[in-house]
Amino acid sequence: MLEVRRLNAGYGRAQVLFDLDLELRAGEVAVLAGRNGAGKSTTLKAIMGLVAPTSGEVLFQGRRIQGLEPFEIARLGVGYVPEDRRIFTDLTAGENLEVGSRPSREGVPAWTMERVFALFPNLAGMRERPGSRMSGGEQKMLAIARTLMGNPTAILLDEPSEGLAPVIVRQMADALRSLKAAGLSVLLCEQNPRFAAEIADRVYRIEKGRVLPE
Secondary structure, three states: OEEEEEEEEEEOOEEEEEEEEEEEOOOOEEEEEOOOOOOHHHHHHHHHOOOOOOEEEEEEOOEEOOOOOHHHHHHHOEEEEOOOOOOOOOOEHHHHHHHHOOOOOOOOOOOOHHHHHHHOHHHHOOOOOEHHHOOHHHHHHHHHHHHHOOOOOEEEEEOOOOOOOHHHHHHHHHHHHHHHHOOOEEEEEEOOHHHHHHHOOEEEEEEOOEEOOO
16 A cells, blocks of 8 residues: 655755655554654655655555655545644634545545544534634544545554543544554554554554664
């Protein structure tokens, strides 16, 4: 589904990723594990075209996508949920979902508002609530739900459990298992080893911009 080969990337003259290799298979949950500053978020941003790789390859369904604009990568079927969520706080939950809605994609189960509310029951009663009046955990769920409304084939999640109450973390783990069962491929950054162990088919440990040997 997604393959990264010898990826090098960074910010200006500061190199962050060094010959990084990873793959995400169809219907798999893969976790990038490591401390803050290890290069996890930069990896997702480089895949999504938000950071320009200096060398290496990023392949999505066999097609090279490095060098494409983020919106072009999204149109191919890659969803991205940043750590800071980026929801529209002046819009309601329902309006946020409508903004993210895109036509269904061949071979991918279509996501509707009712379906994402079933995935995240906490949001079901918040259809008319502005994003600014939602908790951090609710906003994170809404950010994932909005991305799903774009009917992606694969989704990149940056620290989905960070800062959440234990009960919300369990709900997030259940939701990610449901996404896998629905056939979605998921690549996520995560610092919580227990959370990662619950959901991951594969774990890549990153340190100083490099994937450590297994």
